[in-house]
Amino acid sequence: MKIELTPQQASDKASFRAFVDNYIVPHADRFDRQQSIPLSLIKRIGKQRYLGLHLPVQHGGEGKDMITLGLLHEEVGRGCSSVRSLLTVHGMVAQSILRWGSGLLKERWLSRLARGEVIGAYGLTEPNVGSDAQSVETRAERFRDFYLMNGQKKWISFGQIADVFLIFAHCEGKPTAFLVERDSPGLSIKPISGMLGTRAAMLAELHLNDCRIPKENVVGREGFGFSHILPITLDFGRYSVAWGCVGIAQGCFEACIRYAGERKQFGSYLKDYQLIRKMLTDMITNTKAARLLCYQAGYYKDVGDPRTLTETLIAKYFASTMVARVANNAVQIHGANGCSSEYSVQRYLRDAKVMEIIEGSTQLLEVSIAQYECQNLALT
Amino acid sequence: MDDPKEKIRGYFARLFRNVDLQDDTDIFATGFVNSLMAMQLVMFVEKEFDLTIENEDLDLKNFNSINAISSLIKRRSAVRV
Numbered sequence: 001m002k003i004e005l006t007p008q009q010a011s012d013k014a015s016f017r018a019f020v021d022n023y024i025v026p027h028a029d030r031f032d033r034q035q036s037i038p039l040s041l042i043k044r045i046g047k048q049r050y051l052g053l054h055l056p057v058q059h060g061g062e063g064k065d066m067i068t069l070g071l072l073h074e075e076v077g078r079g080c081s082s083v084r085s086l087l088t089v090h091g092m093v094a095q096s097i098l099r100w101g102s103g104l105l106k107e108r109w110l111s112r113l114a115r116g117e118v119i120g121a122y123g124l125t126e127p128n129v130g131s132d133a134q135s136v137e138t139r140a141e142r143f144r145d146f147y148l149m150n151g152q153k154k155w156i157s158f159g160q161i162a163d164v165f166l167i168f169a170h171c172e173g174k175p176t177a178f179l180v181e182r183d184s185p186g187l188s189i190k191p192i193s194g195m196l197g198t199r200a201a202m203l204a205e206l207h208l209n210d211c212r213i214p215k216e217n218v219v220g221r222e223g224f225g226f227s228h229i230l231p232i233t234l235d236f237g238r239y240s241v242a243w244g245c246v247g248i249a250q251g252c253f254e255a256c257i258r259y260a261g262e263r264k265q266f267g268s269y270l271k272d273y274q275l276i277r278k279m280l281t282d283m284i285t286n287t288k289a290a291r292l293l294c295y296q297a298g299y300y301k302d303v304g305d306p307r308t309l310t311e312t313l314i315a316k317y318f319a320s321t322m323v324a325r326v327a328n329n330a331v332q333i334h335g336a337n338g339c340s341s342e343y344s345v346q347r348y349l350r351d352a353k354v355m356e357i358i359e360g361s362t363q364l365l366e367v368s369i370a371q372y373e374c375q376n377l378a379l380t
Numbered sequence: 381m382d383d384p385k386e387k388i389r390g391y392f393a394r395l396f397r398n399v400d401l402q403d404d405t406d407i408f409a410t411g412f413v414n415s416l417m418a419m420q421l422v423m424f425v426e427k428e429f430d431l432t433i434e435n436e437d438l439d440l441k442n443f444n445s446i447n448a449i450s451s452l453i454k455r456r457s458a459v460r461v
Contacts, residue, residue, distance in 0.1 A: 100438070220438050228419055232419060309419060309423075310416070
């Protein structure tokens with residue numbers, strides 16, 4: 001056993017960190033206030049080939065391993081969770097096509113997604129449906145050479161700007177995943193603002209009224225939306241979010257180390273107080289533990305081990321619950337400054353809360369990890 | 381190639397310890413299969429037999445019994461060769 005980045009992975013991580021420090025960190029609080037990410041930054045991210053990092057070279061990607069992908073999502077998460085959300089949902093769409101798309105869909109979409117020429121977004125949740133995904137109310141009916149879709153999707157990250165959506169619907173009783181293009185007749189998009197966290201993720205509602213979708217836009221086959229497309233896309237999303245949580249926690253720690261080394265109270269720097277050190281120790285320990293769980297999940301992905309599905313659930317559960325505590329303590333260490341918009345830790349805290357809700361709520365994972373891990377133990 | 385059934389039987393025997401699964405038993409009819417298992421089964425087949433399940437293979441008939449999975453593996457392996 002060897003837990004160490006390869007020289008290439010370490011070099012990639014350093015490049016990701018430099019990019020994030022140059023183009024994201026200095027502006028992330030402004031993105032949060034403005035509730036949007038400039039298209040120029042998204043184009044720059046595309047130019048860096050970060051939107052197709054793990055996609056095969058033959059499909060226009062960089063062909064990087066899943067550990068390297070995780071390192072990118074950690075670094076971007078450290079800078080701005082909203083930007084990391086873009087990598088998440090875009091990657092979920094690309095992953096669905098890569099894994100279960102027809103040759104036609106792969107040819108039509110993957111290289112453009114890899115280059116960032118088109119942006120993908122994920123359409124699962126609805127006004128009445130969150131964790132209970134199988135109860136989606138959106139319906140699709142086959143009509144001649146296309147489908148007609150009716151329903152509403154809500155909380156769709158980057159729905160305001162995405163070019164293509166992966167939409168889950170019941171198709172004559174069969175759960176099915178569809179690619180729906182932004183300019184499809186019958187699709188209208190309404191921006192959502194005023195969220196607690198990941199405020200720059202440009203959320204939207206999608207209204208599908210007799211929305212016309214070509215028959216070849218089914219991903220996988222009719223009836224396999226929940227059994228095969230949903231699990232692999234959510235797995236990608238959870239993996240990304242888990243790494244993003246590690247990034248937020250790392251950001252919290254680095255902010256606290258800086259602040260505790262500059263701020264004096266009662267004649268001593270905060271870093272010299274034992275109760276402050278305890279909080280820093282908890283941050284360090286929990287961040288490293290979460291990162292190791294992410295490495296484990298990533299390793300299983302790279303070797304095609306089915307246990308990656310539960311390891312990713314575990315990584316996401318641990319990382320999202322720990323980062324909520326870490327960010328809370330980061331604000332505590334910063335005191336009143338931490339509650340002000342002059343310091344990024346208040347953003348980290350708001351973003352961290354969202355991590356416990358998206359891609360499987362804490363409570364859903366608390367129920368399912370035990371069930372699935374018992375199943376894995378049977379297979380060990 | 382060797383008959384893949386032995387490995388598939390072993391996989392299901394570990395998964396469903398108290399269920400008497402015959403080669404032609406409909407595993408979906410047992411009621412024990414959840415969505416995680418469906419995807420894990422695909423990953424098991426791909427890793428164990430070094431092949432790729434494609435979107436055109438997404439048919440319950442290809443996965444609903446040990447016999448069906450074995451046939452799918454043989455077909456996919458033949459394509460690969």
